Amino acid sequence: MKFLLARIIGNSLPPRHNSGQTVDNLRFLLENEPTEKCFKKVFIVNRIFNLSERNEVLELLREFDAEYVEIPFSLSEYKKVSISEDELLVNRLAKPSAYSRSLANDIERIDQIESVAKNRKKIIYAMNNNGARNFVIRKYRNDYNWVLPLDGNCYFQNSSLEVLKNELLNSDTLDKCFVLPMFRLGNNINPLTAVHSSLTPCEPQLIFGSKTKFLFDEDRPYGRRPKVDLLMRLGVPGAWDNWEYPPWEKHSDLESVYRGKFSYSKSWVFRLKSGEDCQEIGKEPWVSRAKARDSAILRVLAELDQR
Structure with missing residues (x-):
């Protein structure tokens, strides 16, 4: 069996991220993540x-022969994207709700x-997080038993990669996905020695079997539940079950035909620090x-826009 381990490398976005975090975490x-012959690694830029960050990323990948x-960014394509004026915005904060009252x-x-x-449309083009995830799934699903379209900051220790390898080797439910627990690391937690059982899990990653038919919704921009939408369509329980939708956002399809098409992984993955601790592990970091x-x-x- 063959597995595709993809990392989606995107832009550093201060103040959400530390300046240069993309290059630092890459x-x-x-330098540190273990290799395993069952896993083919590829990085999605x-x-x-x-431009300077892009050049640093490419030089680093070439240095390590990775x-x-x-997926290139085109300023001319970005220029064609107009400000969104659609039904999602008609009732922006007009309808009374707990959400709007909390911001009153x-x-x-x-x-x-x-x-x-x-x-919204500009964000979808420029950030392209669900577009990149689906790119990985579509490109590699036919050639690999399992495909992992992971966020760029995800890091496996030897032990977690070994657990995942054995789990995938022994699974034949290729029409489902695995829900992979993820744990955020702060500035004072060493990824090499971190113990996942002492941390609080956050939004998980997903691993796709070669026979799965579902994809991420590319109409959901960065920062607006792009991954959570699929978790909800699959019926994966979590904190998001109690989140209220702002009036302009479309709701997830909770009656999806893919509901229940998942299993929980016994492995885990760490998310390397990408911003201040208050955004990662502090009080109400979300x-x-x-x-x-x-x-x-x-x-x-x-x-x-200025460019």
Whole structure:
């Protein structure tokens, strides 16, 4: 059996990420992550629009003789993407809801969220996270028994990779996916010695069997539940079960025909630090992440529009 382990390498987006975190974490992976002959590794360079960062990433991959595929960023294609004016925005904050009431006294945050919502199509093109995940699945699903379209900051220890290898070798349910637990690491946790059982799991990664038919929804932009949408369609329980949808966002299909097409993996993966600890492991880190992410998105779009 053959497995495809893909890492999707995207842009560093301060203040959500530390400046240069893409290159720093990629170097750590290339220098420290174990290899296993069952796993074919490939890196997906995903629309990196910062030219100096892109060049550093490519030089690093070549230095380690790592296989990669680039999904290029095109400024001319970005220019064609118009501001979204569709049904998702008709009732932006007009309908009373717990969500809107919770923001009633935070005008700056409301303006930030509305600006992100209006620029949905630009975000989908520039960030391309679900597009890149589906690219991996479509490109490799026919040639590998299992495909792992992982986020770029994901890191396996020897023990977790060995557990995953044995699990996949002994599974023949190729029409399902495995739900792979993920644990975020802060600045004071060494990925080489971290113990997953002492950490709190966060949003998991997904591993796709060669006979699966479902994909990520490419109409969901970065920061707007792009992965959680598929978790919900599969019926994977989690904190997202209690999340309320902002009025402009479309709902996940909870009656999906793919509901239940998953099993839990006994392995695990770490997410290397990518921002301040308050966004990773602090008190209510998802709140800090959301604000920093939206700020980063708007900053990037302003820079790209200026270019």
